[in-house]
Amino acid sequence: MEQRISLAHGEGGELTHQLIQKVFVQSFGHSKQTQLDSAIFTLPGQTIAVTTDSFVIKPLFFPGGDIGKLSIAGTVNDLAVSGAMPWAITAGFIIEEGFPLQDLKKIAQSMAAEAEKAGVNIIAGDTKVVEKGSADGLFINTTGIGLLQERRKLKPEKNKEGDAVIISGTVGDHGISILSARQELGLMTEVESDCASLTPMIQELMNFVDGIRIMRDPTRGGLATALVELCEDFNFTIEVEEASVPIRNDVKGACDILGFDPLYLANEGKVVVIVDSSHEQIVLDIMKEHSYGKNARVIGHVTSSDDLIGKLLLKTPIGTTRRLQRLSGMLLPRIC
Numbered sequence: 001m002e003q004r005i006s007l008a009h010g011e012g013g014e015l016t017h018q019l020i021q022k023v024f025v026q027s028f029g030h031s032k033q034t035q036l037d038s039a040i041f042t043l044p045g046q047t048i049a050v051t052t053d054s055f056v057i058k059p060l061f062f063p064g065g066d067i068g069k070l071s072i073a074g075t076v077n078d079l080a081v082s083g084a085m086p087w088a089i090t091a092g093f094i095i096e097e098g099f100p101l102q103d104l105k106k107i108a109q110s111m112a113a114e115a116e117k118a119g120v121n122i123i124a125g126d127t128k129v130v131e132k133g134s135a136d137g138l139f140i141n142t143t144g145i146g147l148l149q150e151r152r153k154l155k156p157e158k159n160k161e162g163d164a165v166i167i168s169g170t171v172g173d174h175g176i177s178i179l180s181a182r183q184e185l186g187l188m189t190e191v192e193s194d195c196a197s198l199t200p201m202i203q204e205l206m207n208f209v210d211g212i213r214i215m216r217d218p219t220r221g222g223l224a225t226a227l228v229e230l231c232e233d234f235n236f237t238i239e240v241e242e243a244s245v246p247i248r249n250d251v252k253g254a255c256d257i258l259g260f261d262p263l264y265l266a267n268e269g270k271v272v273v274i275v276d277s278s279h280e281q282i283v284l285d286i287m288k289e290h291s292y293g294k295n296a297r298v299i300g301h302v303t304s305s306d307d308l309i310g311k312l313l314l315k316t317p318i319g320t321t322r323r324l325q326r327l328s329g330m331l332l333p334r335i336c
Helices: 014-028 067-080 101-118 173-182 199-208 222-234 249-258 277-288
Strands: 039-043 046-055 085-096 121-130 138-148 164-167 212-216 237-241 272-275 297-303 312-315 321-324
Touching: 046 067, 067 085, 067 101, 067 138, 067 199, 085 101, 085 199, 101 121, 101 138, 164 277, 173 249, 199 212, 199 277, 212 222, 222 237, 222 272, 222 312, 222 321, 272 277, 277 297
Parallel strands: 085 121, 237 312
Antiparallel strands: 039 046, 046 138, 085 138, 164 272, 164 297, 212 272, 237 297, 312 321
């Protein structure tokens, strides 16, 4: 691992993985629970899910949302994909001296509106103001608390050959939206971020589908990195059909121009579900009833291969197969 922190360490890819393993896991210890998007622990009479996140996105306002909406949606989605019902959020603000008060009000109102949609309360917070030049406008840190029923606990260890891999919609929208909003490369598109709280859709899945193995929201590092992590953490192999992955034409076009792979672009309103193949149709039906799941598709399956356990494979339209790794290096910094 590099001897100094670079922006690539925050991209959610291989360097982020190394940073977590070689610094934080070694220092703080490790639990299998941390392989979910939230930590799960039991108190007398109640199982709790807890997650924490920090948001440093640039720009603060972008097509489809802002840092406030993103902070709430990102936090509740981490709870929801862990099987929990989001219940409460804390919010900490690091504000640069000179930040416009009107912008702060807009962001706070955006947070309140998204929290109401997600059915959570913002119950505590903290505010720090730092000297001009010590922060880039505004950073937000959140902690989310959710309640988890025993019957809703995910069971990734029960995965088996043939399990379906389903994505709730098009990938790469958030990444291209942010890149366009920065106006650094002259890219102008009408793509809006998919930033959204997915609690209603995910809760309906948990209520009506028994065969869900695991869920994940493919944020930093994109769909490919999220699936690589699942394969390695839970020791199964996934084969994804490249042609089945839903991607907007304008996202494809932007990626072709810039040399990006949409499979590695961040998403902020999508969920990946691995489910028993006998339940894949009901998952699709439920997702398609929601506006955030109308483009849901089966994109692959868990496969069996003794020499390829723990790997993500991509089957291309021409029939070849290649292995996908985590995001390597830096793609789009400050994406969330």
